[in-house]
Amino acid sequence: MNAVVFNSVTKRFQHRPALFNWLGRERGGATEALRRVSLHVPKGEALVLLGPNGSGKTTTLKLIATMLIPDEGAVAICGADTLEEGGTVRRKVGFAAANERSFFPRLTARENLDFFAVLEDVAKQERRARVEEKLRLTGLADAGDTLVMKFSSGMYQRLGVARALLKNPEVLLLDEPTRSLDPGSALRFWPFVRELLSGGTTLVLTTHNFQEAAAVADRIVVLRRGEVRSERAFGLGASADLRSADLPGADLPSNRRPSIDEVKAFYFQATGDGEDAPAFETAL
Protein backbone atom coordinates (compact mmCIF):
# COMPACT_ATOMS: atom_id res chain seq x y z
CA MET A 1 0.00 0.00 0.00
CA ASN A 2 1.21 3.52 -0.75
CA ALA A 3 1.54 5.87 2.22
CA VAL A 4 2.03 8.95 0.03
CA VAL A 5 0.67 9.51 -3.48
CA PHE A 6 1.19 12.64 -5.61
CA ASN A 7 -0.98 12.57 -8.70
CA SER A 8 0.15 15.17 -11.23
CA VAL A 9 0.43 17.91 -8.61
CA THR A 10 1.04 21.52 -9.57
CA LYS A 11 1.60 24.25 -7.00
CA ARG A 12 1.92 27.92 -7.89
CA PHE A 13 2.67 30.90 -5.68
CA GLN A 14 1.33 34.23 -6.85
CA HIS A 15 3.36 37.42 -6.47
CA ARG A 16 1.11 40.40 -5.83
CA PRO A 17 3.07 43.62 -6.01
CA ALA A 18 2.16 46.31 -3.49
CA LEU A 19 0.13 49.40 -4.33
CA PHE A 20 2.19 52.17 -5.93
CA ASN A 21 4.67 49.59 -7.17
CA TRP A 22 6.42 52.30 -9.17
CA LEU A 23 7.90 53.47 -5.85
CA GLY A 24 9.81 50.21 -5.61
CA ARG A 25 10.32 47.25 -7.89
CA GLU A 26 8.45 44.19 -6.72
CA ARG A 27 7.89 41.44 -9.22
CA GLY A 28 4.45 40.19 -10.21
CA GLY A 29 3.43 36.93 -11.86
CA ALA A 30 3.69 33.52 -10.32
CA THR A 31 6.27 30.93 -9.32
CA GLU A 32 5.46 27.39 -10.29
CA ALA A 33 6.94 25.59 -7.29
CA LEU A 34 5.83 22.14 -8.46
CA ARG A 35 4.84 21.19 -11.98
CA ARG A 36 2.79 18.03 -12.61
CA VAL A 37 4.68 16.05 -9.99
CA SER A 38 3.66 12.41 -9.64
CA LEU A 39 5.27 10.14 -7.11
CA HIS A 40 4.34 7.53 -4.59
CA VAL A 41 5.98 6.23 -1.44
CA PRO A 42 5.10 2.70 -0.28
CA LYS A 43 4.41 2.23 3.42
CA GLY A 44 7.56 1.80 5.48
CA GLU A 45 9.85 3.24 2.82
CA ALA A 46 12.26 6.17 3.12
CA LEU A 47 12.05 8.65 0.27
CA VAL A 48 14.76 11.28 0.10
CA LEU A 49 14.17 14.45 -1.91
CA LEU A 50 17.29 16.04 -3.31
CA GLY A 51 17.47 19.21 -5.33
CA PRO A 52 18.91 22.71 -5.52
CA ASN A 53 17.43 25.61 -3.51
CA GLY A 54 13.96 26.46 -4.75
CA SER A 55 13.44 23.10 -6.44
CA GLY A 56 10.20 22.37 -4.56
CA LYS A 57 11.37 20.02 -1.78
CA THR A 58 9.80 21.89 1.14
CA THR A 59 6.69 22.63 -0.90
CA THR A 60 6.31 18.87 -1.39
CA LEU A 61 6.49 18.30 2.37
CA LYS A 62 4.06 21.14 3.09
CA LEU A 63 1.56 19.66 0.64
CA ILE A 64 1.75 16.34 2.47
CA ALA A 65 1.34 18.09 5.85
CA THR A 66 -1.72 20.04 4.56
CA MET A 67 0.05 23.36 5.15
CA LEU A 68 -0.54 23.89 1.44
CA ILE A 69 -3.30 22.84 -0.95
CA PRO A 70 -2.41 21.80 -4.51
CA ASP A 71 -3.60 24.02 -7.38
CA GLU A 72 -3.92 21.03 -9.68
CA GLY A 73 -3.76 17.31 -9.08
CA ALA A 74 -4.22 15.51 -5.77
CA VAL A 75 -2.19 14.36 -2.78
CA ALA A 76 -3.31 11.34 -0.77
CA ILE A 77 -1.87 10.10 2.52
CA CYS A 78 -2.66 6.49 3.45
CA GLY A 79 -5.67 6.75 1.16
CA ALA A 80 -6.97 10.07 2.55
CA ASP A 81 -7.12 13.07 0.23
CA THR A 82 -5.35 16.09 1.77
CA LEU A 83 -7.99 18.49 0.44
CA GLU A 84 -11.12 16.56 1.38
CA GLU A 85 -9.91 14.73 4.49
CA GLY A 86 -7.38 17.16 5.97
CA GLY A 87 -8.24 16.23 9.56
CA THR A 88 -7.58 12.53 8.92
CA VAL A 89 -4.30 13.34 7.18
CA ARG A 90 -3.11 15.56 10.04
CA ARG A 91 -3.55 12.67 12.48
CA LYS A 92 -1.22 10.53 10.37
CA VAL A 93 1.54 12.98 9.49
CA GLY A 94 4.31 14.33 11.71
CA PHE A 95 6.34 17.23 10.31
CA ALA A 96 9.69 18.44 11.60
CA ALA A 97 9.99 21.77 9.80
CA ALA A 98 13.31 23.33 8.90
CA ASN A 99 12.18 26.44 10.81
CA GLU A 100 13.83 25.85 14.16
CA ARG A 101 12.08 28.63 16.03
CA SER A 102 8.54 27.30 15.81
CA PHE A 103 8.24 26.78 19.56
CA PHE A 104 7.07 28.85 22.49
CA PRO A 105 10.34 30.38 23.67
CA ARG A 106 9.30 30.98 27.29
CA LEU A 107 8.23 27.37 27.81
CA THR A 108 10.64 24.56 28.58
CA ALA A 109 11.18 21.75 26.10
CA ARG A 110 9.04 19.46 28.25
CA GLU A 111 6.25 22.07 28.52
CA ASN A 112 6.35 22.65 24.76
CA LEU A 113 6.05 18.94 23.99
CA ASP A 114 3.32 18.49 26.59
CA PHE A 115 1.38 21.36 25.01
CA PHE A 116 1.65 19.93 21.51
CA ALA A 117 0.82 16.44 22.83
CA VAL A 118 -2.51 17.79 24.11
CA LEU A 119 -3.29 19.33 20.72
CA GLU A 120 -2.27 16.06 19.04
CA ASP A 121 -4.90 14.24 21.10
CA VAL A 122 -2.41 12.11 23.05
CA ALA A 123 -4.52 10.77 25.95
CA LYS A 124 -3.68 12.12 29.42
CA GLN A 125 -2.67 8.72 30.85
CA GLU A 126 0.02 8.20 28.20
CA ARG A 127 1.05 11.83 27.65
CA ARG A 128 3.83 12.12 30.21
CA ALA A 129 5.44 8.83 29.19
CA ARG A 130 5.18 9.81 25.51
CA VAL A 131 6.87 13.17 26.10
CA GLU A 132 9.66 11.59 28.16
CA GLU A 133 10.18 8.91 25.52
CA LYS A 134 10.55 11.49 22.73
CA LEU A 135 12.88 13.66 24.82
CA ARG A 136 15.03 10.61 25.52
CA LEU A 137 15.00 9.48 21.88
CA THR A 138 16.23 12.88 20.71
CA GLY A 139 18.84 13.20 23.47
CA LEU A 140 17.06 16.07 25.20
CA ALA A 141 16.03 14.38 28.46
CA ASP A 142 18.57 16.38 30.48
CA ALA A 143 17.49 19.64 28.82
CA GLY A 144 13.78 19.01 29.29
CA ASP A 145 13.36 21.72 31.92
CA THR A 146 15.34 24.38 30.04
CA LEU A 147 13.46 27.24 28.40
CA VAL A 148 13.73 26.61 24.67
CA MET A 149 14.80 30.22 24.09
CA LYS A 150 18.13 29.08 25.55
CA PHE A 151 18.49 26.20 23.10
CA SER A 152 21.14 26.00 20.42
CA SER A 153 20.08 25.51 16.79
CA GLY A 154 20.86 21.81 16.98
CA MET A 155 18.76 21.39 20.12
CA TYR A 156 15.85 23.19 18.43
CA GLN A 157 16.17 20.83 15.51
CA ARG A 158 16.10 17.76 17.75
CA LEU A 159 13.10 19.17 19.61
CA GLY A 160 11.36 19.61 16.25
CA VAL A 161 11.91 15.92 15.53
CA ALA A 162 10.65 15.03 19.01
CA ARG A 163 7.49 17.05 18.36
CA ALA A 164 6.93 15.39 14.99
CA LEU A 165 7.22 11.97 16.65
CA LEU A 166 4.75 12.79 19.46
CA LYS A 167 1.74 11.39 17.62
CA ASN A 168 3.67 8.28 16.51
CA PRO A 169 2.98 9.29 12.91
CA GLU A 170 2.43 6.88 10.06
CA VAL A 171 4.23 9.34 7.78
CA LEU A 172 7.18 11.32 9.11
CA LEU A 173 8.35 14.41 7.24
CA LEU A 174 11.83 15.71 7.97
CA ASP A 175 12.92 18.95 6.33
CA GLU A 176 16.72 19.06 6.36
CA PRO A 177 16.78 17.41 9.79
CA THR A 178 20.53 17.49 10.32
CA ARG A 179 21.18 20.97 8.95
CA SER A 180 22.13 22.34 12.36
CA LEU A 181 23.43 19.16 13.98
CA ASP A 182 27.10 18.60 14.73
CA PRO A 183 28.67 15.82 12.61
CA GLY A 184 28.62 13.30 15.46
CA SER A 185 24.94 13.86 16.17
CA ALA A 186 24.15 13.62 12.46
CA LEU A 187 25.94 10.27 12.20
CA ARG A 188 23.91 8.95 15.14
CA PHE A 189 20.71 10.44 13.75
CA TRP A 190 20.64 8.41 10.55
CA PRO A 191 20.53 4.93 12.16
CA PHE A 192 17.88 6.34 14.50
CA VAL A 193 15.77 7.29 11.50
CA ARG A 194 16.27 3.90 9.88
CA GLU A 195 15.16 2.32 13.16
CA LEU A 196 11.87 4.21 12.92
CA LEU A 197 11.26 2.66 9.51
CA SER A 198 11.48 -0.82 10.97
CA GLY A 199 8.40 0.08 13.03
CA GLY A 200 6.43 0.72 9.84
CA THR A 201 6.82 4.50 9.67
CA THR A 202 7.08 5.99 6.21
CA LEU A 203 9.66 8.72 5.84
CA VAL A 204 9.98 11.62 3.43
CA LEU A 205 13.15 13.59 4.03
CA THR A 206 14.67 16.56 2.25
CA THR A 207 18.37 17.22 2.33
CA HIS A 208 21.31 18.78 0.55
CA ASN A 209 23.63 16.25 2.16
CA PHE A 210 24.68 13.33 -0.04
CA GLN A 211 25.94 11.41 2.98
CA GLU A 212 22.54 11.72 4.62
CA ALA A 213 20.76 10.60 1.45
CA ALA A 214 23.06 7.59 1.17
CA ALA A 215 22.53 6.64 4.81
CA VAL A 216 18.76 6.93 4.87
CA ALA A 217 17.19 6.51 1.43
CA ASP A 218 15.31 3.55 0.06
CA ARG A 219 14.60 5.79 -2.86
CA ILE A 220 15.84 9.14 -4.06
CA VAL A 221 13.88 11.65 -6.08
CA VAL A 222 15.74 14.57 -7.60
CA LEU A 223 13.69 17.71 -8.08
CA ARG A 224 14.71 20.70 -10.10
CA ARG A 225 12.61 23.77 -10.87
CA GLY A 226 9.54 22.03 -9.55
CA GLU A 227 9.86 18.92 -11.69
CA VAL A 228 10.92 15.36 -10.94
CA ARG A 229 14.18 15.04 -12.85
CA SER A 230 15.05 11.53 -11.78
CA GLU A 231 14.00 8.79 -9.40
CA ARG A 232 15.92 5.77 -8.21
CA ALA A 233 15.24 2.99 -5.73
CA PHE A 234 17.90 1.60 -3.40
CA GLY A 235 18.02 -0.89 -0.55
CA LEU A 236 16.50 -4.25 0.14
CA GLY A 237 13.10 -2.84 1.01
CA ALA A 238 12.84 -0.72 -2.07
CA SER A 239 10.49 -1.52 -4.90
CA ALA A 240 12.59 -1.70 -8.02
CA ASP A 241 9.50 -1.57 -10.19
CA LEU A 242 8.94 2.01 -9.08
CA ARG A 243 11.84 3.13 -11.19
CA SER A 244 11.03 4.62 -14.51
CA ALA A 245 13.12 3.07 -17.22
CA ASP A 246 13.52 6.34 -19.05
CA LEU A 247 15.05 8.21 -16.08
CA PRO A 248 18.78 8.44 -15.41
CA GLY A 249 20.05 5.85 -12.96
CA ALA A 250 17.18 3.48 -13.56
CA ASP A 251 19.50 0.71 -14.65
CA LEU A 252 21.51 0.64 -11.39
CA PRO A 253 21.08 -2.29 -8.94
CA SER A 254 18.52 -1.72 -6.20
CA ASN A 255 19.40 -4.26 -3.53
CA ARG A 256 22.01 -2.38 -1.47
CA ARG A 257 22.75 0.97 0.21
CA PRO A 258 24.27 3.41 -2.23
CA SER A 259 27.67 4.92 -1.68
CA ILE A 260 28.00 8.66 -1.30
CA ASP A 261 29.75 8.84 -4.68
CA GLU A 262 26.88 7.01 -6.34
CA VAL A 263 24.34 9.42 -4.87
CA LYS A 264 26.49 12.34 -5.94
CA ALA A 265 26.88 11.02 -9.49
CA PHE A 266 23.16 10.26 -9.70
CA TYR A 267 22.30 13.77 -8.48
CA PHE A 268 24.58 15.59 -10.90
CA GLN A 269 23.45 13.41 -13.77
CA ALA A 270 19.83 14.16 -12.91
CA THR A 271 20.24 17.88 -12.46
CA GLY A 272 22.57 18.21 -15.41
CA ASP A 273 24.95 20.30 -13.35
CA GLY A 274 28.52 20.32 -14.56
CA GLU A 275 31.67 22.25 -13.77
CA ASP A 276 30.36 25.10 -15.87
CA ALA A 277 27.24 25.48 -13.71
CA PRO A 278 26.87 28.76 -11.82
CA ALA A 279 28.10 28.79 -8.22
CA PHE A 280 24.61 29.53 -6.90
CA GLU A 281 21.25 28.80 -8.40
CA THR A 282 17.78 29.43 -7.05
CA ALA A 283 14.62 28.87 -9.05
CA LEU A 284 12.21 31.79 -8.60
Add this chain to the structure above:
Amino acid sequence: MSRVSLSEKLAAIVRRDVLTTIRYRNGFLLSAFGVLAEVVAFRYMARAIGPSFRPEGVDYFPFLLVGSGFYTFLITGVQAFLSTVQEAQQTGTLEVLLTTATPAPVLIFLSAFSAFAGKLANLALFLAVGLLLFRVPLLHPNLLGVGLIFVLSLAVALALGVFAAALQVAVQKGSAVIWLLGSVWFLTGTVFPVSALPLPLRWAAWSIPVTHSLTGMRGALLLGKSTSELAPEILWLSATGLVLVPASLAFFSWVLRRGRREGTLSAY
Protein backbone atom coordinates in the same frame (compact mmCIF):
# COMPACT_ATOMS: atom_id res chain seq x y z
CA MET B 1 -12.87 10.91 17.81
CA SER B 2 -10.70 13.08 20.02
CA ARG B 3 -9.16 11.42 23.08
CA VAL B 4 -8.56 14.80 24.73
CA SER B 5 -11.50 16.91 25.89
CA LEU B 6 -12.01 20.54 24.96
CA SER B 7 -11.54 21.58 28.58
CA GLU B 8 -8.15 19.81 28.66
CA LYS B 9 -7.13 21.64 25.51
CA LEU B 10 -8.31 24.95 26.92
CA ALA B 11 -6.39 24.27 30.14
CA ALA B 12 -3.22 23.54 28.13
CA ILE B 13 -3.56 26.79 26.17
CA VAL B 14 -4.27 28.85 29.30
CA ARG B 15 -1.30 27.24 31.05
CA ARG B 16 0.94 28.11 28.08
CA ASP B 17 -0.22 31.72 28.14
CA VAL B 18 0.05 32.09 31.93
CA LEU B 19 3.57 30.60 31.97
CA THR B 20 4.63 32.89 29.12
CA THR B 21 3.17 35.95 30.87
CA ILE B 22 4.73 35.35 34.27
CA ARG B 23 8.10 34.52 32.74
CA TYR B 24 8.21 38.04 31.33
CA ARG B 25 8.73 39.04 34.96
CA ASN B 26 9.20 42.77 34.55
CA GLY B 27 6.37 43.09 32.04
CA PHE B 28 4.04 41.26 34.42
CA LEU B 29 4.87 43.58 37.34
CA LEU B 30 4.71 46.73 35.19
CA SER B 31 1.29 45.73 33.90
CA ALA B 32 0.00 45.27 37.49
CA PHE B 33 1.44 48.65 38.42
CA GLY B 34 -0.23 50.21 35.35
CA VAL B 35 -3.63 48.91 36.52
CA LEU B 36 -3.14 50.50 39.98
CA ALA B 37 -2.00 53.80 38.49
CA GLU B 38 -5.03 53.97 36.21
CA VAL B 39 -7.48 53.38 39.08
CA VAL B 40 -5.82 56.09 41.17
CA ALA B 41 -5.91 58.52 38.23
CA PHE B 42 -9.64 57.86 37.71
CA ARG B 43 -10.29 58.41 41.41
CA TYR B 44 -8.75 61.88 41.36
CA MET B 45 -10.32 62.74 38.00
CA ALA B 46 -13.75 61.94 39.45
CA ARG B 47 -12.96 63.98 42.56
CA ALA B 48 -11.89 66.96 40.41
CA ILE B 49 -15.13 66.84 38.41
CA GLY B 50 -17.14 66.81 41.63
CA PRO B 51 -20.07 64.85 43.11
CA SER B 52 -22.80 66.67 41.16
CA PHE B 53 -21.94 64.82 37.92
CA ARG B 54 -23.87 61.54 38.17
CA PRO B 55 -24.04 59.93 34.69
CA GLU B 56 -26.74 57.25 34.33
CA GLY B 57 -27.62 57.82 38.00
CA VAL B 58 -24.33 56.69 39.55
CA ASP B 59 -21.29 58.49 41.00
CA TYR B 60 -18.69 59.32 38.38
CA PHE B 61 -15.88 57.20 39.87
CA PRO B 62 -17.76 53.86 39.74
CA PHE B 63 -19.11 54.90 36.30
CA LEU B 64 -15.53 55.32 35.09
CA LEU B 65 -14.29 52.26 36.92
CA VAL B 66 -16.79 49.86 35.38
CA GLY B 67 -16.85 51.56 31.97
CA SER B 68 -13.13 51.84 31.51
CA GLY B 69 -12.31 48.53 33.20
CA PHE B 70 -14.75 46.52 31.13
CA TYR B 71 -13.96 48.35 27.86
CA THR B 72 -10.22 47.83 28.43
CA PHE B 73 -10.85 44.15 29.19
CA LEU B 74 -12.73 43.63 25.92
CA ILE B 75 -10.34 45.58 23.71
CA THR B 76 -7.07 44.37 25.23
CA GLY B 77 -8.44 40.83 25.03
CA VAL B 78 -8.83 41.24 21.25
CA GLN B 79 -5.39 42.84 21.10
CA ALA B 80 -3.73 40.10 23.18
CA PHE B 81 -5.19 37.41 20.97
CA LEU B 82 -4.10 39.22 17.84
CA SER B 83 -0.57 39.52 19.25
CA THR B 84 -0.54 35.77 19.90
CA VAL B 85 -1.43 35.13 16.26
CA GLN B 86 1.15 37.66 15.00
CA GLU B 87 3.91 36.11 17.11
CA ALA B 88 2.90 32.64 15.94
CA GLN B 89 3.19 33.82 12.34
CA GLN B 90 6.60 35.33 12.93
CA THR B 91 8.05 32.27 14.64
CA GLY B 92 6.39 29.79 12.27
CA THR B 93 4.42 28.26 15.14
CA LEU B 94 1.09 29.02 13.46
CA GLU B 95 1.70 26.64 10.56
CA VAL B 96 2.77 23.90 12.96
CA LEU B 97 -0.25 24.45 15.23
CA LEU B 98 -2.54 24.18 12.23
CA THR B 99 -1.13 20.75 11.35
CA THR B 100 -2.02 19.26 14.73
CA ALA B 101 -4.98 16.93 15.23
CA THR B 102 -6.99 19.80 16.76
CA PRO B 103 -9.25 21.43 14.15
CA ALA B 104 -8.20 25.00 13.36
CA PRO B 105 -11.48 26.73 14.37
CA VAL B 106 -11.39 24.97 17.76
CA LEU B 107 -7.76 25.90 18.26
CA ILE B 108 -8.32 29.52 17.33
CA PHE B 109 -11.40 29.90 19.51
CA LEU B 110 -9.70 28.34 22.54
CA SER B 111 -6.64 30.56 22.02
CA ALA B 112 -8.87 33.64 21.90
CA PHE B 113 -10.61 32.50 25.05
CA SER B 114 -7.27 32.13 26.80
CA ALA B 115 -6.22 35.64 25.78
CA PHE B 116 -9.38 37.01 27.40
CA ALA B 117 -8.86 34.87 30.50
CA GLY B 118 -5.48 36.57 30.92
CA LYS B 119 -7.07 39.99 30.70
CA LEU B 120 -9.75 38.90 33.19
CA ALA B 121 -7.08 38.92 35.89
CA ASN B 122 -6.36 42.56 35.03
CA LEU B 123 -10.06 43.42 35.15
CA ALA B 124 -10.48 41.68 38.52
CA LEU B 125 -7.51 43.59 39.93
CA PHE B 126 -8.82 46.84 38.44
CA LEU B 127 -12.28 46.43 39.95
CA ALA B 128 -11.03 45.04 43.26
CA VAL B 129 -8.65 47.96 43.80
CA GLY B 130 -11.30 50.50 42.80
CA LEU B 131 -14.17 49.01 44.75
CA LEU B 132 -12.30 47.98 47.90
CA LEU B 133 -9.53 50.57 48.20
CA PHE B 134 -11.80 53.52 47.46
CA ARG B 135 -14.81 51.93 49.14
CA VAL B 136 -17.36 52.11 46.39
CA PRO B 137 -20.66 50.79 47.81
CA LEU B 138 -22.40 48.14 45.67
CA LEU B 139 -26.10 48.28 46.46
CA HIS B 140 -27.72 44.93 45.70
CA PRO B 141 -25.85 44.07 42.49
CA ASN B 142 -27.69 41.67 40.17
CA LEU B 143 -25.06 38.95 39.96
CA LEU B 144 -27.04 36.90 37.45
CA GLY B 145 -27.28 39.99 35.26
CA VAL B 146 -23.57 40.66 35.68
CA GLY B 147 -22.82 37.08 34.63
CA LEU B 148 -25.13 37.22 31.61
CA ILE B 149 -23.81 40.54 30.36
CA PHE B 150 -20.25 39.34 30.91
CA VAL B 151 -20.69 36.05 29.03
CA LEU B 152 -22.52 37.66 26.11
CA SER B 153 -20.00 40.50 25.86
CA LEU B 154 -17.21 37.96 25.95
CA ALA B 155 -18.79 35.99 23.11
CA VAL B 156 -18.98 39.15 20.97
CA ALA B 157 -15.39 40.12 21.84
CA LEU B 158 -14.16 36.58 21.08
CA ALA B 159 -15.78 36.83 17.67
CA LEU B 160 -14.10 40.19 17.07
CA GLY B 161 -10.79 38.58 18.11
CA VAL B 162 -11.30 35.77 15.60
CA PHE B 163 -12.13 38.37 12.90
CA ALA B 164 -8.91 40.22 13.77
CA ALA B 165 -6.93 36.96 13.58
CA ALA B 166 -8.52 36.13 10.23
CA LEU B 167 -7.64 39.56 8.85
CA GLN B 168 -4.10 39.10 10.14
CA VAL B 169 -3.75 35.80 8.28
CA ALA B 170 -5.51 37.14 5.16
CA VAL B 171 -3.88 40.53 4.71
CA GLN B 172 -1.40 40.69 7.63
CA LYS B 173 -3.35 43.62 9.10
CA GLY B 174 -5.48 42.31 11.93
CA SER B 175 -4.70 45.58 13.68
CA ALA B 176 -7.42 47.14 11.49
CA VAL B 177 -10.01 45.65 13.87
CA ILE B 178 -8.23 47.21 16.86
CA TRP B 179 -8.07 50.52 15.02
CA LEU B 180 -11.78 50.32 14.25
CA LEU B 181 -12.69 49.51 17.86
CA GLY B 182 -10.39 52.26 19.11
CA SER B 183 -11.83 54.83 16.74
CA VAL B 184 -15.39 54.35 18.05
CA TRP B 185 -14.24 54.46 21.67
CA PHE B 186 -15.79 57.87 22.31
CA LEU B 187 -19.19 56.54 21.22
CA THR B 188 -19.35 53.63 23.66
CA GLY B 189 -20.00 55.54 26.86
CA THR B 190 -16.71 54.58 28.47
CA VAL B 191 -15.88 57.87 30.20
CA PHE B 192 -19.04 59.90 29.55
CA PRO B 193 -22.65 58.84 29.00
CA VAL B 194 -24.01 58.22 25.52
CA SER B 195 -26.80 60.71 26.34
CA ALA B 196 -24.21 63.50 26.05
CA LEU B 197 -23.86 62.80 22.31
CA PRO B 198 -25.98 64.45 19.61
CA LEU B 199 -28.84 62.26 18.37
CA PRO B 200 -27.26 60.89 15.16
CA LEU B 201 -24.16 59.84 17.09
CA ARG B 202 -26.36 58.33 19.78
CA TRP B 203 -27.87 56.07 17.10
CA ALA B 204 -24.40 55.12 15.98
CA ALA B 205 -23.42 54.46 19.60
CA TRP B 206 -26.32 52.06 20.13
CA SER B 207 -25.31 50.03 17.10
CA ILE B 208 -21.97 49.21 18.75
CA PRO B 209 -22.15 46.08 20.94
CA VAL B 210 -19.61 47.44 23.46
CA THR B 211 -22.02 50.28 24.31
CA HIS B 212 -24.60 47.69 25.38
CA SER B 213 -21.94 45.77 27.31
CA LEU B 214 -21.01 48.85 29.35
CA THR B 215 -24.60 50.00 29.92
CA GLY B 216 -25.64 46.48 30.91
CA MET B 217 -22.68 45.94 33.22
CA ARG B 218 -23.19 49.27 35.00
CA GLY B 219 -26.91 48.58 35.32
CA ALA B 220 -26.38 45.13 36.80
CA LEU B 221 -23.40 45.88 39.02
CA LEU B 222 -23.94 49.45 40.17
CA LEU B 223 -27.68 49.99 39.92
CA GLY B 224 -28.85 46.46 40.70
CA LYS B 225 -31.22 46.42 37.70
CA SER B 226 -33.29 43.27 37.38
CA THR B 227 -32.68 40.85 34.54
CA SER B 228 -35.89 41.98 32.82
CA GLU B 229 -34.72 45.59 33.05
CA LEU B 230 -31.51 44.48 31.36
CA ALA B 231 -33.46 42.76 28.56
CA PRO B 232 -32.62 45.31 25.81
CA GLU B 233 -28.88 44.89 26.41
CA ILE B 234 -29.15 41.12 26.81
CA LEU B 235 -31.17 40.76 23.62
CA TRP B 236 -28.90 43.02 21.60
CA LEU B 237 -25.74 41.24 22.76
CA SER B 238 -27.32 37.79 22.22
CA ALA B 239 -28.35 38.67 18.67
CA THR B 240 -24.93 40.14 17.88
CA GLY B 241 -23.16 37.13 19.35
CA LEU B 242 -25.37 34.68 17.46
CA VAL B 243 -24.41 36.37 14.19
CA LEU B 244 -20.77 37.22 14.88
CA VAL B 245 -19.50 33.98 16.47
CA PRO B 246 -20.39 31.60 13.60
CA ALA B 247 -19.59 34.30 11.02
CA SER B 248 -16.12 34.86 12.48
CA LEU B 249 -15.36 31.13 12.55
CA ALA B 250 -16.62 30.68 8.99
CA PHE B 251 -14.53 33.65 7.87
CA PHE B 252 -11.46 32.25 9.63
CA SER B 253 -11.94 28.83 8.01
CA TRP B 254 -12.24 30.48 4.59
CA VAL B 255 -9.12 32.57 5.22
CA LEU B 256 -7.25 29.49 6.34
CA ARG B 257 -8.14 27.62 3.19
CA ARG B 258 -7.06 30.61 1.13
CA GLY B 259 -3.79 30.81 3.11
CA ARG B 260 -3.15 27.12 2.46
CA ARG B 261 -3.80 27.66 -1.22
CA GLU B 262 -1.61 30.74 -1.53
CA GLY B 263 1.07 29.66 0.95
CA THR B 264 0.66 32.77 3.07
CA LEU B 265 -0.11 31.27 6.49
CA SER B 266 3.18 32.48 7.88
CA ALA B 267 3.39 35.73 5.90
CA TYR B 268 3.55 38.77 8.16
